[in-house]
Amino acid sequence: MVFADRVWGVLALLGGLAIIFAARSFPVIPGQAYGSALVPTLIGVGFLLCGTILIVGDLRRSPRPPVFHLDPEAGSPSRLLDVLSVPAAVLAFILLLHPLGFVPVATLVVGGLIWRFRRGRPLSALITAVTFALFTDWLFRHLLLVPLPLGLLSSWLG
Amino acid sequence: MDTILTALSYALAPSTLVVVFFASLFGLFVGAMPGLTATLATALLVPVTFFMEPVPALAAIVSATAMAIFAGDLPGALLRIPGTPASAAYVDDAYRLTLKGQAELALGAGLVFSVIGGLVGALVLVIAAPLLAEIALSFSSFEYFWLSLLGLSCAVFVATGKPVKGAVSLLLGLFISTIGIDVAAGYPRFTFGITELMGGVSFIPAMIGMFALSEVLRWAVGHRRAGVLVQQRIGNIFRGQLGLLRRYPLGLIRGSLLGTAIGILPGAGADVAAWVSYAVSKRFSREPEKFGTGHVEGIVEAGAANNGALGGAWVPALVFGIPGDSVTAIVIGVLYMKGMDPGPTVMLERPELLYAVFSTFFLANLLMLPFGWLAIKCFRRVLHVPREVLMPAILLLCMVGAFAINNTVFGVGIMLVLGVLAFFMEESGFPVAPAILGIVLGPLVEENFITSMIKAEGHVLAFFERPIAAGLGILTILVWAMTVRRALRPEPQIAVSAG
Known part of the structure; x- marks a missing residue:
């Protein structure tokens, strides 16, 4: 039951965007530059980066693997x-x-x-x-x- | 001296010995079952240890994992199916020895040298942990930040498959660790108004889901290899072991020490130790051409290494709160639950508890000789336990374990979601161990990062001003550089195997 890397890449991109978007609404503590949003935002950026690498790497492969692959035995x-x-x-x-x-x-x-x-x-x-x-x-x-x-x-x- | 005596009284208390006895049997059973890992044994044990005193709880984990790692050699030697990943490195040699009618030699070497490797690992743990704790006492948030980041980076570096997939798994773990009320600002993050998520995602249901439920799913999907025993009767496994000791003393010492050292490295555990030691053994052997054809030398060295790694992995876990492998990631969760927050101060505040845990390492490794012998004798019966019955029973234990932590079915839901996710991830070549390390280390990384950023007023160079912090920082960056280099290497044209 293998999903292609580009599927995971898209999920990572969407997840990363959602995390960054949600983190923007986190309150800032007065007088402090670094608060609740910093680490989630960095994680979101990490997801965007990894998602892009996964998608590009998968699209470059030849032959391109199927979006979803099911083992014949497991597919019964x-x-x-x-x-x-x-x-x-x-x-x-x-x-x-x-x-x-x-x-x-x-x-x-x-x-x-x-x-x-x-x-x-x-x-x-x-x-x-x-x-x-x-x-x-x-x-x-x-x-x-x-x-x-x-x-x-x-x-x-x- | 008083501390040692108190520690021994904890370790040799009847309740601890009873727990060690049953946990050992459990570990042997899980390890001997092909496909079930030492991590799974730990994951299933944790809900039970939740209700125990700290020393028996940790003793249960120590003895179960040590026995499981050894027992992984049994199906490896007799069926060519490694019981745990830590036995995979030398499975060909062990099986070919069995085909030659020398199963006793392969199994005996696995047992005797596992015991010796395990004892060396325990000894290093006893000596190194207090020394490192002295150094760690002077650590500030900068050192802890780099150390935890180094642990996470190593986890990605040593993970199987593509490094980017290890990184995604790690990010997922870190993200999960941010769910719940933020300690610094008291703001609920990513909770979607669900009260149960306010305290964060419970570590135990997450771990049970990712390591145990995914295993049940993987079995159900069809990885059901039935083994055929080529040698039905096993004779005296201890015959010839003294000869091996005389023939390979250097390999034994090298394997035990290298295995322990790899165990100490954050992120690398018994399986990596076995692979590296096997390769080193072959490199320095006088008969490298015999490796893989039924030669016992690799079993001696790698067998000692994988059990040595177990003790080694506890060093960073206890001293810094940084797990050495996935088992100690779970152990750290248990330590927090028991109020023994890992770190150098626990050495000062509760030395008797730690020395009691150290004692159980020696106890478990010595018990391995009679228990291992018994396991070899009974292995045929273990193989007859039908998986169709065992897997539903494991699933039931998973569900009860996930429920028992907070007495709510919400934990079972977390286990289900993360178990299914981990299953698909592993099927697609994403390692799961980095995610667990991320969940455990996430709060530590975030706390030390934010504290350091505030102290440094945003100046990144301040992260390198203290000498140890600078050394750890450079080491971390080197690991990243090596990971990127590995990622850029052309991919070999082979199918990516799941898990």
């Missing part, structure tokens, strides 16, 4: 689903942690991923996921005293 629909399932699992964790509680959401996320990666055996995935979820809950909530939300299981695990 099933492999793409594997990759997408990882951020989807994290998003599910973020959205469902408080409503469902840690153990159910961890079971769901880990079980779902094992099932997806193994292409089957849902019961074994579920048993493994429950074991992981309970172990992690014990480690973090009981041993390290992290207040992991109990959610649906508040009456059982509380």
